[in-house]
Amino acid sequence: MTSIKAIEYHFPTNQIANDPNNKLTKKIGISTRYIADKDETASDLAIQAAEKLFEKGVCKKSEIDFLLFCTQAPDYILPTTACIIQEKLKLPTSCGALDFNLGCSGFVYGLSLAKGLIESGQAKNVLLLTADTYSKFIHENDFSTSILFGDAAAATLITESSDSGNLGPFVFGTDGSGAEELIIFAGGSREPMDSEALLEFEDEKGNIRTRSNLYMNGSEVFNFAMREVPKAVADLLKKENTTLNDYDYFIFHQANRYMLEALRRRINIDEDKFSIQLNDCGNTVSSTIPIALQKEIEIGHIKNGDKVLLVGFGVGLSWGVCSIRIR
Structure with missing residues (x-):
């Protein structure tokens, strides 16, 4: 295993x-x-x-x-x-x-x-x-x-x-219809980099960017997370034949505190078992879960033998959930 x-x-x-x-x-x-x-x-x-x-x-x-x-x-x-x-x-x-x-x-x-x-x-x-x-x-x-x-x-x-049983099972999901909600439009084969891609423009909220910069539709990404993450967690619990009470700790992708708290309340996870470890580093994308997991281990919130639920979600739109046992 x-x-x-x-x-x-x-x-x-x-x-x-x-x-x-x-x-x-x-x-x-x-x-x-x-x-x-x-x-x-x-x-x-x-x-x-x-x-x-x-x-x-x-x-x-x-x-x-x-x-x-x-x-x-x-x-x-x-x-x-x-x-x-x-x-x-x-x-x-x-x-x-x-x-x-x-x-x-x-x-x-x-x-x-x-x-x-x-x-x-x-x-x-x-x-x-x-x-x-x-x-x-x-x-x-x-x-x-x-x-x-x-x-x-x-x-x-x-x-x-x-x-x-130390790693897994897993649940995955993809919704490519939301690809443009979190995207860099220019620089790939679909839209090669050119002078127009570097032209700055201001959006309706006063944010300035170019086609070569990262664009995020925050409200739509939030709606996606609230829609898909609770279902994915439920699917994992069903797949493993467990309940939330069977887990000692929960590490979600550290997107931002507002979204994390909203998801925690929606899924009904105990605040004392829920990781928020982004205050001093921000959203580090693919590294948020391992960083938060290691930090929680270092400060003693997670111990050997603990069962932990990991949840990733975001750009793609893509999500993944898995169960791990700390050894």
């Missing part, structure tokens, strides 16, 4: 404070965010997180069979960034490596991919790296996004385990 053996995370050096007197700052519950340097990439952050993990002595680099890198900020269109990370980390050339492009649900998807690789006999030790640098896509005067997102990376070691 499969289990999570260790997690580490890494933030860039630069930290920016949100205006404490801004009503929106108080609503979203984010006081500061970390921002990557101009020449610092998501892969750089991921490598730092991975090095921290290896320094813990939980696994040798030579023992990694597969590297999974979840990012929406690759170094290049090609080659695969995971291949570059493999060389920089000096992982063995017998190690498989691939990128997958997912955002807020990416960690849950990555756990499932790792479980599949291990339980099908293709790997014993999988290094799952999640990293994003949304700051590079955000216009500083687009306040619908600029005060929300922070840059970060997390490294998670998933290993073969003699215990049963």
Whole structure:
């Protein structure tokens, strides 16, 4: 079977404070965010997180069979960034490596991919790296996004385990009809980058951005989460034949405090069992769940033997839910 053996995370050096007197700052519950340097990439952050993990002595680099890198900020269109990370980390050339492009649900998807690789006999030790640098896509005067997102990376070691039921089951969902609710329109094959993509415009709420910047329809993303996340949690409980009372803790994608509190109340989760760990780092996209999980372990809210429900949701539109047992 499969289990999570260790997690580490890494933030860039630069930290920016949100205006404490801004009503929106108080609503979203984010006081500061970390921002990557101009020449610092998501892969750089991921490598730092991975090095921290290896320094813990939980696994040798030579023992990694597969590297999974979840990012929406690759170094290049090609080659695969995971291949570059493999060389920089000096992982063995017998190690498989691939990128997958997912955002807020990416960690849950990555756990499932790792479980599949291990339980099908293709790997014993999988290094799952999640990293994003949304700051590079955000216009500083687009306040619908600029005060929300922070840059970060997390490294998670998933290993073969003699215990049963440590990772899974999983529930997934996708609604591509909402793709344009959270999107960067220009820069891909559908809408190549050109001079028009760099023209600034102001929306009806006074936010300024270009077609090459991140766009988010906050109200529609909120409605999506309120519609799909409770159903997905219910589906997981049914699949595992459990109730909310069977879980010791709940780690949801750390989108913002307002959305998290709304989901907690809608699903009727005990406040003492519900993680909110984004005040000092913001929404770090694919890394929010592993960062929050590790923080809750570090402060003692989650202990060995605890059963934890993980819920990712966001860009895609995409969502994923899974159950884990802490070992």
